[in-house]
Amino acid sequence: MEKRVLGKSGLEVSAIGFGCMGLSHSYGTVTDRGEAIRLIRAAHDRGVTFFDTAEVYGPFTNEDVVGEALQPIRDQVVIATKFGFRNGVIADGPDSRPETIRRAVEGSLKRLRTDTIDLLYQHRVDPDVPVEDVAGTVKDLIAAGKVRHFGMSEAGGESIRKAHAVQPLAALQSEYSLFWREPETEIIPLLEELGIGLVPFSPLGKGFLTGTINEKTTFPTGDFRNATSRFDTENRRANQAIVDLVREIAWNKGTTPAQIALAWLLARRPWIVPIPGARKLAHLEDDLGAVNVRLSRQDLRTIEKRLSSITLRGERYPAVMEALRRALKGRSCVERGWTASPEVTSVLTLWHNLCLTRQDGVSRDPPIASIVGCLPPQPSKSQFPITPAVLIRQRGLSRLGGREVDVLF
Ligand SMILES: NC(=O)c1ccc[n+]([C@@H]2O[C@H](COP(=O)([O-])OP(=O)(O)OC[C@H]3O[C@@H](n4cnc5c(N)ncnc54)[C@H](OP(=O)(O)O)[C@@H]3O)[C@@H](O)[C@H]2O)c1
Structure with a gap:
């Protein structure tokens, strides 16, 4: 090769x-x-x-x-x-x-x-x-x-x-x-x-681009794809447009x-x-x-053009983690001089742990109540529903907003 x-x-x-x-x-x-x-x-x-x-x-x-x-x-x-x-x-x-x-x-x-x-x-x-x-x-x-x-x-x-x-x-x-x-x-x-x-x-x-996954596909228990919104049934259906594109190019070139x-x-x-x-x-x-x-310049241009009209749906990691990643992306807390780094770590680790334990095909995201329930001090019920943005604010992480940290996962 x-x-x-x-x-x-x-x-x-x-x-x-x-x-x-x-x-x-x-x-x-x-x-x-x-x-x-x-x-x-x-x-x-x-x-x-x-x-x-x-x-x-x-x-x-x-x-x-x-x-x-x-x-x-x-x-x-x-x-x-x-x-x-x-x-x-x-x-x-x-x-x-x-x-x-x-x-x-x-x-x-x-x-x-x-x-x-x-x-x-x-x-x-x-x-x-x-x-x-x-x-x-x-x-x-x-x-x-x-x-x-x-x-x-x-x-x-x-x-x-x-x-x-x-x-x-x-x-x-x-x-x-x-x-x-x-x-x-x-x-x-x-x-x-x-x-x-x-x-x-x-x-x-994660297999989606091979054209072998559609909205009817089921993944076994413990398969990470059960835990990511990109693989939600509706998103799989919506994202078939990219599979169609890849299939079409493959067909034209006599490949897969x-x-x-x-x-x-x-x-x-x-x-x-x-x-x-x-x-x-x-x-x-x-x-x-x-x-x-070999993809020709024309092939690459066609792919680029067609891709620009496709909006892909869903997150690559569990949505709540991806939202946090977006809010905090780029650099490490230490490099940024953040004093709240243990807090950031604990929140992310917690989310991660919960996401891992929920790869059962039942729930795409850890239940927000579990996340909040594990974070001292426990917020009151009136604070529900809680979004990542709210959680970041509540946990005093808003001062970190706009700055970047690396993905933690
Ligand atoms: N650094 C990181 O954080 C990180 C994160 C994720 C992955 N990785 C590395 O990247 C590697 C690949 O990533 P990935 O497994 O997440 O995703 P991937 O390579 O995008 O997709 C793998 C999936 O595609 C299927 N597949 C492969 N070739 C196929 C074909 N020709 N036709 C139909 N289906 C096909 C496989 O099915 P079968 O298994 O059934 O053959 C499997 O379900 C991993 O093995 C790991 O080493 C690193």
Whole structure:
């Protein structure tokens, strides 16, 4: 398979990587270990040399499966993993203290059965730890030979700049697809300026862009898509317009929607390397075929024009979290000198915990009463219904409004 280099790092990887998360995390079911190992090796047989995992996927089990699968071909592949949560558990909240990073790396190295991690990302910016300290810790790990390259995930522009000044980043891993183009405004120009590669996660819009999901599709219990408004029945119906577009282009080019979604990303910049996830070999093979699909300037213009007339509906994360993300996006609390950072963290962690426990297909968002009920002092009933904006105000976070922090999730 064609290779790409992530920014100015010199780190060369297959033009399409393999996102291994879904084999153990996020989609409700866990793939049988033997099957998962076979699939990862099948990806390598088909030219993939870039594999993505994280401490929190499972937690821990995904790294273990990836480690076992890649052990016999370790010298031929690039393994990327991530740290950044307390105890390696998302629900326990962000934790990028230097000692936590060092401990996480030891665990990852063991599970991945390797003595060096090729690309180590901070999974989410920790509002309580200056990003320079994080970058400095990774720099030390690089000097010690335990890590080769540094990356961040879903970080805002200011965090990226500050971290990059301490330890150059090879890549930013953030959501980017035909379905989610937010990085185009600030982040992609910044990456271009600094020479940092972009690794788009959820490049298939969590499956939506493949044209295999419609309003009748049901997701198993524990599937993250049950918890995001983008996948509400009405929004799925409304958003079929983008699937129609991708299908039409695919039809004209004699290819598949998944390949169009990935080829579009590949055409954006030569340093963009998407990492689709797949649990089925047929899906994986379809995705990898995207390297052979060339979108002409005319194709790209048509896509752009048609996209501009489509309004996508729904949030990529549970709506209440996305509302908060919008209100507070961009930088870490510490960098901004916020004194309320523990409060911000606790609110976000709480929302996150509740969102995680509600992935049962019944409720898209944590019940507001539960959120409020857990926040001391308890607001009176008269304060219902409460919106994220109200909650931010009530919790004294309004002074943070308009400023930016990174997504915490
Ligand atoms: N840094 C972060 O915070 C973060 C967040 C999310 C994801 N990620 C990384 O990004 C990777 C991919 O993201 P993702 O899994 O969220 O989303 P994705 O790659 O956009 O979509 C995966 C979904 O698409 C389906 N699919 C794949 N190829 C298909 C095809 N050709 N035809 C029909 N369906 C197809 C898969 O189905 P099957 O599984 O049934 O094959 C799966 O349901 C993850 O594995 C993970 O490594 C990182």
